[in-house]
Amino acid sequence: PNGLHIERVRVPLGVVGIIYESRPNVTADAGALCLKAGNAAVLRGGSEASRSNKAIHDALVEGILASNLPEASIQLVPVTDRGAVGEMLKGLGGNLDVIVPRGGKSLVARVQEEARVPVFAHLEGVCHVYVDGEADLDMARNIVLNAKLRRTGICGAAETLLVDEACAATHLQPLVAALIAEGCEVRGDEAAQKADPKVKPASEEDWYTEYLDAIIAVRVVKGIGGAIAHIAQYGSNHTDCIVTGNQKTADRFFAEVDSAILLHNASTQFADGGEFGMGAEIGIATGKFHARGPVGVEQLTSFKYLVRGSGQVRP
Template sequence: MKKNNYLEQLGKKAVVASNTIVHLTEIRKNKVLKDYISEIKKNKKAILKANELDIKNAKIKKIKANIIERSILNNDRIESIIQSIKEVIKLKDPTNKIISSTKRPNGLVIQKITMPIGVIGVIYEARPNVTADVSILCFKSGNCAILRGGTEAFYSNTILCNLFRKILKKNKINPDCIQLINKTNRDYVDYLLSNMRSYIDVIVPRGGKSLVKKVLDLSKVPVIGHLEGLCHIYVDSKASLEMSRKVVFNAKLRRTSICGAVETLLIHKKVVGTHLLPILNLLHKSGCKIIGDKMVKKHFAKASLAKEMDWKTEYLESIISVKVVDSIDEAISHIHKYGTNHTESIITNSKQSAQKFLNEVTSSIVMHNTSTQFADGYEFGLGAEVGISTNKLHPRGPVGLEQLTSYKYIVKGKGQIRA
């Protein structure tokens, strides 16, 4: 079957399914999610076996180490998937909620009510957990999903999707609520982005810069997502040394391959003598490469001298750029110039500095005295996330259940006519 016929059949099936899923009660939705947990537990060995095949193939193809790391499933990561489903079960159905209700002088009652977006296309690399996360979030929020995962997790994505479809069928619900494109040719992605506007309401890309850029350049469908996670931490003149060491270390090295990993450290000149070496020595001893400006190199000889490009780079590995700034204003200006509107954090005991940073930094997630690695839907209490959005328009930050809804106006009258 040609790609246009294949994808358009998926699109038509998704539209049909989206017209039926809106009628499901929260009880029925939660029953599906509980059954999905049971199915994952029952098939854990098969899931791990499929993932082993994916990782083996990825290594043969010499796929980048950070992509392989994100593609791995193990007992802990499967348990994390299960915990995400349990959290989503606890959350209220976000659809058909009255956001506002007003009565006009002429007696008309105007209500603003949440509704599903419709059909969501998700294109992603690695991270087979995304298959489960997107399936549960889209389903509970009343949306249908067309998924296109990367070849590096093909078998893992396939089994996780098929298990969800099996459960839908078991519960007498149209299994086409969730569909996976099982073609690996990249031409299918091009067609999905440029010719499926009649079927897909929004596209969510999750992956590296090249994938997201391609989606943004080609898509004729609205896009929710972020191009890069170039995150910053600013260590203020009133920052605790112990907190700075602990937070910066975690933000950089807990998991270097995720979009919430810090890439640039900004440090106030007043604490260079007390804070810089303890922080950099801790990172360096753990295998992190330090790239710094002239002041950093002066104090830490093992640092490489930073170039302009380093302030623009999302490393996604054990490398960090470090710059000394004269003031909080310079730190904020640096973030506005080089940041990607993802996540930024300030370490300070000054309420005034903290509030200034939180007010003036315009990224989708702004933090105080904590690690940027918390930039995650699960950590925000959303159960799971479809991705992180750095768009200035809705939605922003982690995209969970509520962010997968739109709204409509319902107007109730008693025969009023307009003069």
């Protein structure tokens, strides 16, 4: 416009602080991802893996120096006390541009509450599978079992199954029975309890719970509207799935459910940067700005506008 050439280019975020617990693999993953995106990384791991973290960091520094990159590109905080976390949350005197927490709910909650710089994180993965009235039963069964039980301890594991009242007579009992047969504890509403005597009564707390175990909450809802309302009230904006043969219903689910990742006729366990073709990821973000969903190399960058003119002034 106006004879100007406008270009948007990607730029590094700057310095990324990673706060994590006893996961030494994060030292390698986070350090490499940040460096690949052009950022510097400040890593603060937990005391349980301090020696492993140091050994991995030493290897990273060796590679950095061999590539003629600044040794300080990836730094490991040499202490593991909580005071170090507090200083990082303050931004290290303006030297941190973003923080990524990797760990349990208490760590992530503290980071989100106290950080004075932007945070890429999700607090919980209360993920839902909604089986619509026009869902194929065999497909629904396969998706539900995989979404819940393939790996129960990951953030993309399904924690709640919602079944449309329109298909409850044909789909609810087989789905519940399949879960129980695979060793999954089912906690359900009145309809789910009637479907199988092994179903335990669900409490209000169950609808909010990220079990990270072979436990699932089951409820019958009134159509797509009921499913959307339930997810809006109890969900965590992480990952939610609809199983249906009706494309218009799936489109409405995609338009009205406010989660970082939405799936149609696919397991919630695909909620992963590697599965999306993004390569490695540093985590999942459920915030509203910048990075949302898997945070990989591209998400660890921002952008700026380059405007080239030939003397233009604005009237």
